Amino acid sequence: xxxxxxxxxxxxxxxxxxxxxxxxxxxxxxxxxxxxxxxxxxxxxxxxxxxxxxxxxxxxxxxxxxxxxxxxxxxxxxxxxxxxxxxxxxxxxxxxxxxxxxxxxxxxxxxxxxxxxxxxxxxxxxxxxxxxxxxxxxxxxxxxxxxxxxxxxxxxxxxxxxxxxxxxxxxxxxxxxxxxxxxxxxxxxxxxxxxxxxxxxxxxxxxxxxxxxxxxxxxxxxxxxxxxxxxxxxxxxxxxxxxxxxxxxxxxxxxxxxxxxxxxxxxxxxxxxxxxxxxxxxxxxxxxxxxxxxxxxxxxxxxxxxxxxxxxxxxxxxxxxxxxxxxxxxxxxxxxxxxxxxxxxxxxxxxxxxxxxxxxxxxxxxxxxxxxxxxxxxxxxxxxxxxxxxxxxxxxxxxxxxxxxxxxxxxxxxxxxxxxxxxxxxxxxxxxxxxxxxxxxxxxxxxxxxxxxxxxxxxxxxxxxxxxxxxxxxxxxxxxxx
Amino acid sequence: xxxxxxxxxxxxxxxxxxxxxxxxxxxxxxxxxxxxxxxxxxxxxxxxxxxxxxxxxxxxxxxxxxxxxxxxxxxxxxxxxxxxxxxxxxxxxxxxxxxxxxxxxxxxxxxxxxxxxxxxxxxxxxxxxxxxxxxxxxxxxxxxxxxxxxxxxxxxxxxxxxxxxxxxxxxxxxxxxxxxxxxxxxxxxxxxxxxxxxxxxxxxxxxxxxxxxxxxxxxxxxxxxxxxxxxxxxxxxxxxxxxxxxxxxxxxxxxxxxxxxxxxxxxxxxxxxxxxxxxxxxxxxxxxxxxxxxxxxxxxxxxxxxxxxxxxxxxxxxxxxxxxxxxxxxxxxxxxxxxxxxxxxxxxxxxxxxxxxxxxxxxxxxxxxxxxxxxxxxxxxxxxxxxxxxxxxxxxxxxxxxxxxxxxxxxxxxxxxxx
Numbered sequence: 001x002x003x004x005x006x007x008x009x010x011x012x013x014x015x016x017x018x019x020x021x022x023x024x025x026x027x028x029x030x031x032x033x034x035x036x037x038x039x040x041x042x043x044x045x046x047x048x049x050x051x052x053x054x055x056x057x058x059x060x061x062x063x064x065x066x067x068x069x070x071x072x073x074x075x076x077x078x079x080x081x082x083x084x085x086x087x088x089x090x091x092x093x094x095x096x097x098x099x100x101x102x103x104x105x106x107x108x109x110x111x112x113x114x115x116x117x118x119x120x121x122x123x124x125x126x127x128x129x130x131x132x133x134x135x136x137x138x139x140x141x142x143x144x145x146x147x148x149x150x151x152x153x154x155x156x157x158x159x160x161x162x163x164x165x166x167x168x169x170x171x172x173x174x175x176x177x178x179x180x181x182x183x184x185x186x187x188x189x190x191x192x193x194x195x196x197x198x199x200x201x202x203x204x205x206x207x208x209x210x211x212x213x214x215x216x217x218x219x220x221x222x223x224x225x226x227x228x229x230x231x232x233x234x235x236x237x238x239x240x241x242x243x244x245x246x247x248x249x250x251x252x253x254x255x256x257x258x259x260x261x262x263x264x265x266x267x268x269x270x271x272x273x274x275x276x277x278x279x280x281x282x283x284x285x286x287x288x289x290x291x292x293x294x295x296x297x298x299x300x301x302x303x304x305x306x307x308x309x310x311x312x313x314x315x316x317x318x319x320x321x322x323x324x325x326x327x328x329x330x331x332x333x334x335x336x337x338x339x340x341x342x343x344x345x346x347x348x349x350x351x352x353x354x355x356x357x358x359x360x361x362x363x364x365x366x367x368x369x370x371x372x373x374x375x376x377x378x379x380x381x382x383x384x385x386x387x388x389x390x391x392x393x394x395x396x397x398x399x400x401x402x403x404x405x406x407x408x409x410x411x412x413x414x415x416x417x418x419x420x421x422x423x424x425x426x427x428x429x430x431x432x433x434x435x436x437x438x439x440x441x442x443x444x445x446x447x448x449x450x451x452x453x454x455x456x457x458x459x460x461x462x463x464x465x466x467x468x469x470x471x472x473x474x475x476x477x478x479x480x481x482x
Numbered sequence: 483x484x485x486x487x488x489x490x491x492x493x494x495x496x497x498x499x500x501x502x503x504x505x506x507x508x509x510x511x512x513x514x515x516x517x518x519x520x521x522x523x524x525x526x527x528x529x530x531x532x533x534x535x536x537x538x539x540x541x542x543x544x545x546x547x548x549x550x551x552x553x554x555x556x557x558x559x560x561x562x563x564x565x566x567x568x569x570x571x572x573x574x575x576x577x578x579x580x581x582x583x584x585x586x587x588x589x590x591x592x593x594x595x596x597x598x599x600x601x602x603x604x605x606x607x608x609x610x611x612x613x614x615x616x617x618x619x620x621x622x623x624x625x626x627x628x629x630x631x632x633x634x635x636x637x638x639x640x641x642x643x644x645x646x647x648x649x650x651x652x653x654x655x656x657x658x659x660x661x662x663x664x665x666x667x668x669x670x671x672x673x674x675x676x677x678x679x680x681x682x683x684x685x686x687x688x689x690x691x692x693x694x695x696x697x698x699x700x701x702x703x704x705x706x707x708x709x710x711x712x713x714x715x716x717x718x719x720x721x722x723x724x725x726x727x728x729x730x731x732x733x734x735x736x737x738x739x740x741x742x743x744x745x746x747x748x749x750x751x752x753x754x755x756x757x758x759x760x761x762x763x764x765x766x767x768x769x770x771x772x773x774x775x776x777x778x779x780x781x782x783x784x785x786x787x788x789x790x791x792x793x794x795x796x797x798x799x800x801x802x803x804x805x806x807x808x809x810x811x812x813x814x815x816x817x818x819x820x821x822x823x824x825x826x827x828x829x830x831x832x833x834x835x836x837x838x839x840x841x842x843x844x845x846x847x848x849x850x851x852x853x854x855x856x857x858x859x860x861x862x863x864x865x866x867x868x869x870x871x872x873x874x875x876x877x878x879x880x881x882x883x884x885x886x887x888x889x890x891x892x893x894x895x896x897x898x899x900x901x
Contacts, residue, residue, distance in 0.1 A: 137759070178763075179763045179764045179815055179817070182764075182814070182815050183814060183815065184814050186814075204547055204811070204812055204813070204814060205814050206813055206814030207813070207814055208763055208764065208813050208814055208815045208817070208819070209813075209819050210763045210764075210819065213597070213598075213819075213820070217598050223596070223598045223600070223601050223613070229597065229852060232597075395640045395641075402758055403525075403526075403599065403600075403758070403761075405599070405600045411680075412641075412642070412644075412647060413641060414641060415641070415680060415684060416637070416639070416640050416641030416642050416654035416684070417642075417653050417654050417655075417684040417685070417686075417687035417688035417691060418639070418640045418641070418653075418654040418655050418656045418688055418691065419640040419641050419654070420681065420684045420685060420688055421685070421688035421689070421692065422640065422656075424663065424668075424671060424685075425663055428663050428667065455674060455676075455677060456674065459670060459673070459674045463670070464666070468666075468667055468670070471667055471671075472670065472671070472674060475671050475674065476674060477674070477675065477677075477678040477681055480681065
């Protein structure tokens with residue numbers, strides 16, 4: 001490799017695979033860009049530090065405790081009532097508990113993204129968080145969406161996909177986001193117990209198919225993965241009872257003599273579970289309680305449709321909006337051969353020649369843009385609330401993609417004229433703040449390397465002030481892309 | 483460069499300077515039509531049987547259980563005809579129906595028959611028959627097929643949604659506080675983008691939209707900016723709590739912003755905005771509750787659209803549609819799951835309204851699509867084709883070949899527009 005090629009590869013490694021170069025990073029990467037990336041996925045993923053980060057169970061327990069008196073009062077008032085009410089009703093009062101937790105969580109992940117020296121690993125983590133999207137516009141997950149990333153995703157991003165999938169689908173945030181915690185099989189014990197009451201109230205006891213559908217469509221096989229509506233319904237029955245522990249929900253069934261699990265943790269609520277063997281995608285699964293759903297998930301993780309679906313998304317994220325076929329093949333092959341060993345899949349990504357051909361193939365999302373700006377300029381983070389303003393101003397609030405499909409991942413989704421103007425306006429505001437402390441002329445080659453164009457270098461050199469030079473750097477076509 | 487005002491900068495660049503990069507991207511001088519069309523997309527699958535309950539259908543109440551709307555009483559649905567009513571939150575739509583400015587559509591669907599939101603929206607927006615079959619949208623292709631190709635569109639939002647993407651110039655607009663950006667810096671960035679076709683086009687569109695918005699919308703902008711400042715300040719998280727309530731207010735702001743563009747004689751003829759939050763799997767509510775709050779917000783936004791358009795309302799058609807309907811029966815968590823046949827609205831001074839257009843299949847179990855959803859009996863493309871042909875003047879041949887390929891079976895619906 002010539003020096004220039006190497007320098008383009010370094011820019012690709014730091015800016016496309018990573019989160020945007022920090023000063024000095026290109027020099028590190030330039031020695032051997034591929035191994036600079038490969039090293040980052042070796043060893044255990046870092047544990048996110050930060051004030052006030054607590055386990056999901058603790059956060060949920062606190063929420064439940066705060067609500068107990070009120071729920072109790074209601075229950076006494078209305079003899080009988082409704083087993084699915086508790087968490088949903090609690091959600092109304094949850095924001096007070098959840099808001100500060102959310103702030104702590106997103107501040108911690110923002111700080112980490114800005115400071116990490118394993119930016120490739122962090123981009124991978126963000127990829128998975130977006131793949132398994134929960135969105136905090138549903139208040140029920142506002143306080144635990146960040147914890148889901150820390151507990152279910154981070155520890156598993158370089159291991160087996162099966163483990164990652166299992167950890168995510170059992171996490172209370174996912175169960176709550178896609179409504180599975182109160183999904184009740186029509187022939188379950190709970191359904192029989194509630195049958196008479198249900199008839200008189202006009203209320204039906206049945207499954208909710210939301211989580212099952214999105215696992216098939218979004219998390220594993222993909223929408224063209226060959227499943228039917230019947231598969232969705234059957235799968236939903238198989239995971240009915242996948243719920244969250246806590247006496248709040250369990251008390252109602254005390255007369256069945258069952259415990260209600262540990263508060264705020266995954267709990268298989270057998271009384272909700274639809275009994276019987278199930279047949280899904282041509283395979284039978286015995287009447288095996290929680291293991292039935294686990295067996296199905298395990299099989300889904302190993303299906304070739306899953307490998308291809310996620311390989312395509314990875315290639316789109318790391319290589320180009322229209323992912324090259326050869327890359328998708330290579331990733332799918334690595335996935336299947338390693339039975340979903342994710343580190344092996346990332347290695348195949350690094351080894352894809354297509355990934356190194358086109359610099360600046362991706363238009364940055366607002367989050368990419370903000371992270372790379374903070375890294376390039378070493379912008380000091382403001383206090384928690386103000387630090388998060390740019391994400392809202394540029395249209396991509398932390399952990400709030402608004403749908404289980406996550407944020408979209410192509411240029412056309414982010415390059416609207418109004419979005420561009422907001423980005424320039426923000427860049428200018430940052431430049432006003434930082435322009436006299438950083439030298440754009442020196443910084444430009446340090447972070448853009450061989451991708452720095454002559455016209456941008458000229459625009460920076462000719463700017464009338466340090467501030468304007470910084471605006472030119474941040475607004476430049478090459479800094480808008482990765 | 484001597485300092486000039488934003489407007490001055492634009493004019494200077496349009497006619498003379500700033501390297502000539504900014505051409506008039508949103509020039510509307512010879513717009514071939516004076517009609518206005520607004521598309522409102524409800525993402526997430528609106529529950530048609532709550533928005534337009536079939537209260538007269540013998541199976542309705544039993545299927546809907548706790549979320550069924552009542553025929554009479556204080557929270558009763560607002561009657562339309564013997565079978566259908568409107569959700570009690572839709573008071574403006576109800577008065578529009580009485581004024582014959584609203585046609586209610588039911589049991590409609592795009593050609594898509596699966597139940598993925600994302601693919602469903604993709605088909606509804608691309609105007610084809612399969613997800614991801616086309617990379618452009620039906621509205622854009624309709625605009626670009628108009629004679630002289632000088633009509634244009636505006637998407638109210640930071641980015642352009644698929645339905646509006648394509649060969650015709652479509653700007654996106656949402657409030658930005660760019661007061662601090664000086665014209666010299668903007669001119670330099672314009673120069674910097676000269677060799678980058680995407681960014682130079684986007685920047686030109688942005689500046690022009692911004693000028694239009696500033697012109698026509700100064701007052702409204704101040705209001706929106708104040709809200710934004712408030713929102714993005716210390717309240718960034720507090721807003722979550724008020725999100726649902728505020729969603730309605732934001733729709734109204736968006737509708738008013740759309741009017742700023744549509745009212746101009748030389749402005750775009752077509753506008754689109756989308757809303758989300760309609761995916762009511764759990765605790766959907768009946769006359770009150772989650773969905774009711776959203777519907778109230780939508781109703782208020784549509785009312786604001788009419789009010790701000792003033793006399794232009796006469797020339798306006800608004801289509802409100804969603805990717806698919808929801809299950810006919812309530813589920814186990816007092817909500818509804820993804821379905822098929824949906825409800826939609828055609829609203830505006832130019833609409834031949836005051837009627838429900840539904841070849842109603844009924845809600846008896848045997849009548850339901852796959853035993854669970856409202857059976858679709860009308861292709862939404864028929865409605866879209868009728869509107870584009872009779873309202874915007876898109877030629878039938880363009881409709882068949884360009885705008886909605888493979889739609890021969892979905893013949894344009896006649897008589898949707900007041901003659």
